[in-house]
Amino acid sequence: MANSTTATPGAGASPAPAPAKAPTAAPPPLTGGKLVIGTIALSLATFMNVLDSSIANVSIPAISGDLGVSPNQGTWVITSFAVANAISVPLTGWLTTRFGAVRLFVLSILLFVVSSWLCGVAPNLETLLAARILQGAVAGPMIPLSQSLLLASYPPAKSSMALALWGMTTLVAPIMGPLLGGWISDNMTWPWIFYINIPVGLGAAYATWAIYRERETPTKTLPIDRIGLALLVIWVGSMQLMLDKGKELDWFHSSVIVALTVIAVVGFLFFLIWENYEKHPVVDIHLFKGRNFAAGVVAISVAYGLFFGNLVILPLWLQTIVGYTATDAGIVMAPVGIFAIILSPIIGRILPKVDARWVATGAFITFGIVSFMRAGFTTGVDTRTLMIPTLIQGAAMALFFIPLTSIILSGQPPEKIPAASGLSNFVRITFGAIGASISTTVWENRSALHHAQLVEQINPYSATYTEQLHHLMQMGMTQAQAIGLMERNISLQASMLGANDIFWISGVLFFVLIGFVWLTKRSQGGGGAEAAGAH
Numbered sequence: 357m358a359n360s361t362t363a364t365p366g367a368g369a370s371p372a373p374a375p376a377k378a379p380t381a382a383p384p385p386l387t388g389g390k391l392v393i394g395t396i397a398l399s400l401a402t403f404m405n406v407l408d409s410s411i412a413n414v415s416i417p418a419i420s421g422d423l424g425v426s427p428n429q430g431t432w433v434i435t436s437f438a439v440a441n442a443i444s445v446p447l448t449g450w451l452t453t454r455f456g457a458v459r460l461f462v463l464s465i466l467l468f469v470v471s472s473w474l475c476g477v478a479p480n481l482e483t484l485l486a487a488r489i490l491q492g493a494v495a496g497p498m499i500p501l502s503q504s505l506l507l508a509s510y511p512p513a514k515s516s517m518a519l520a521l522w523g524m525t526t527l528v529a530p531i532m533g534p535l536l537g538g539w540i541s542d543n544m545t546w547p548w549i550f551y552i553n554i555p556v557g558l559g560a561a562y563a564t565w566a567i568y569r570e571r572e573t574p575t576k577t578l579p580i581d582r583i584g585l586a587l588l589v590i591w592v593g594s595m596q597l598m599l600d601k602g603k604e605l606d607w608f609h610s611s612v613i614v615a616l617t618v619i620a621v622v623g624f625l626f627f628l629i630w631e632n633y634e635k636h637p638v639v640d641i642h643l644f645k646g647r648n649f650a651a652g653v654v655a656i657s658v659a660y661g662l663f664f665g666n667l668v669i670l671p672l673w674l675q676t677i678v679g680y681t682a683t684d685a686g687i688v689m690a691p692v693g694i695f696a697i698i699l700s701p702i703i704g705r706i707l708p709k710v711d712a713r714w715v716a717t718g719a720f721i722t723f724g725i726v727s728f729m730r731a732g733f734t735t736g737v738d739t740r741t742l743m744i745p746t747l748i749q750g751a752a753m754a755l756f757f758i759p760l761t762s763i764i765l766s767g768q769p770p771e772k773i774p775a776a777s778g779l780s781n782f783v784r785i786t787f788g789a790i791g792a793s794i795s796t797t798v799w800e801n802r803s804a805l806h807h808a809q810l811v812e813q814i815n816p817y818s819a820t821y822t823e824q825l826h827h828l829m830q831m832g833m834t835q836a837q838a839i840g841l842m843e844r845n846i847s848l849q850a851s852m853l854g855a856n857d858i859f860w861i862s863g864v865l866f867f868v869l870i871g872f873v874w875l876t877k878r879s880q881g882g883g884g885a886e887a888a889g890a891h
Contacts, residue, residue: 383570385509394505394567396563398502398522400560401502401560402499403532404553404560405468405495408491408550408553409434409441411533411534411549412537412549414671414685414689415541415546415682416431416433416434416672417676418546419433422545423484425481427676430481432481434792437488437495438664438785438792439489440496442781442785443493443588443593444492444497445781445782445785446588446638446778446779447585447638448496448497448501449775450578450580451497452501453576454575454576454577455575456573456574457501457504457573458505458564458569458571458572461505462564464495464498464501465498465561466558467494468553469557471487471491472554474487474490475487475488475547478547505564528697534687534690535686535687535689536686538686540552541683579635581634581637581638583630584627584631584638587623587627590623591620594617596789598617599797639779640772640776643775643776643779646767648764648766648877649764649776651872651873652763652764652873654869655760655869656760656780657780657784657787658872659723660788662727662791662866665792665796665858666727666862670688670730673799673852677735677848677852678737684739688743692746692749692753693750695747695751696750696753699750699754699755707762712762712763712766713878715755719756720756720873721870722749722755723756725863726752727859727860727863727866728859730855730856731859731860731863733852733856733859735848761780765777765780766877767877802854802857802858803850804850807850811846814846824842825839
């Protein structure tokens with residue numbers, strides 16, 4: 357995997373094309389300034405891509421307020437990007453074979469820049485969502501191709517160092533995303549969270565083309581599974597629309613939600629049947645026959661959905677309930693990458709010597725503990741208490757991605773690695789979008805339930821209510837003002853309890869997922885190139 361340019365272009369792709377009868381020799385590694393500039397350019401493109409998946413999280417209140425929609429509707433800005441990105445990832449292999457890795461990578465960057473500009477100038481939510489869908493779709497090939505081109509730039513003996521540099525970029529971006537998004541939202545205007553991609557993208561595209569255009573990969577025309585792709589778009593799109601619009605349309609009381617659900621289920625079933633018999637499938641579902649692949653994908657995908665859902669809920673809760681600014685919320689979220697950066701190289705070194713299942717188990721235990729810590733938060737929580745579990749969560753991230761990807765890819769023949777990597781990433785990213793939608797829905801429903809329960813205790817026959825009402829009126833409030841303040845406090849408390857429920861449920865599920873880890877067979881080694889692709 358380390359010295360190949362034929363295995364890595366599809367690292368995040370569908371089934372790899374059959375190797376050419378007379379494969380061309382791999383280009384020699386880069387040296388000197390070209391190697392430095394090439395590494396920086398590829399890393400910047402990856403950084404920009406990963407940054408955009410997290411930078412909007414803390415800016416949702418500002419975006420939704422400016423566009424006149426609720427914060428829950430604002431989360432569609434996150435899920436639309438994730439869904440489009442997930443759908444486009446399996447196409448990376450076919451697109452690379454058809455157009456060449458360098459051309460595709462540079463074109464993806466330039467289209468990402470254009471879509472970022474469209475996001476910034478969007479006058480309403482509908483236009484913004486359309487631009488985010490385009491942005492997510494063109495971003496699909498960027499991460500696997502940046503990894504592929506980077507590996508081809510270094511000699512095989514230094515592939516681990518190359519992947520360490522690449523991995524550091526993907527871990528720094530989640531730190532910078534909330535910080536940048538929060539600062540921009542507070543000190544500038546939210547469109548600038550997208551405009552900052554323009555100079556970075558143009559610089560990365562220019563440098564990449566200048567250095568790598570002579571190192572283009574061979575191209576050939578292969579058939580594409582058009583029906584499979586159409587079915588994929590239909591069922592994934594319908595499912596995400598159903599999840600995003602459900603709470604707004606009162607779920608299955610709405611004929612629209614019922615229709616979307618039917619389309620999603622029927623589309624998914626037809627997709628499975630079609631892909632099972634298609635000679636050139638978009639995704640190779642036969643991979644799920646392997647125990648390590650099936651159990652590993654379930655574990656990493658559900659866990660990522662829980663993680664990403666909490667990542668969306670937390671900044672929303674901090675700003676709408678606790679009263680933090682977007683900058684302060686970003687500061688609280690930022691420490692998640694500190695331990696991840698410190699520990700990832702260590703995990704990469706020790707993984708070949710230990711059972712990856714124990715490392716992954718440590719990740720789930722840590723994620724569970726962090727969730728239970730957050731389940732004890734109150735509306736009066738201080739910044740130190742907020743940051744401790746976020747800091748610890750970074751350690752879980754380091755123990756999470758690399759070992760589980762090692763398990764998923766273990767035992768796969770080399771020609772299946774691109775397909776396995778692409779399918780596992782597709783499922784994981786899709787679950788991330790599902791997790792964001794379900795978390796906001798559950799938060800809203802549980803908050804409404806807690807609000808109803810708290811209001812039941814507030815009535816003229818309650819001694820506590822009467823005493824508090826008189827106390828507020830003695831402080832100079834009118835009765836209407838006093839009742840309004842009590843209602844606001846009840847709403848805040850109900851939202852806090854709703855968030856506590858989500859954190860508690862997440863903690864339980866993280867521990868349950870340990871069982872899926874131990875359904876797999878022992879996997880030693882497996883860090884390497886493949887594992888890095890998890891990020």
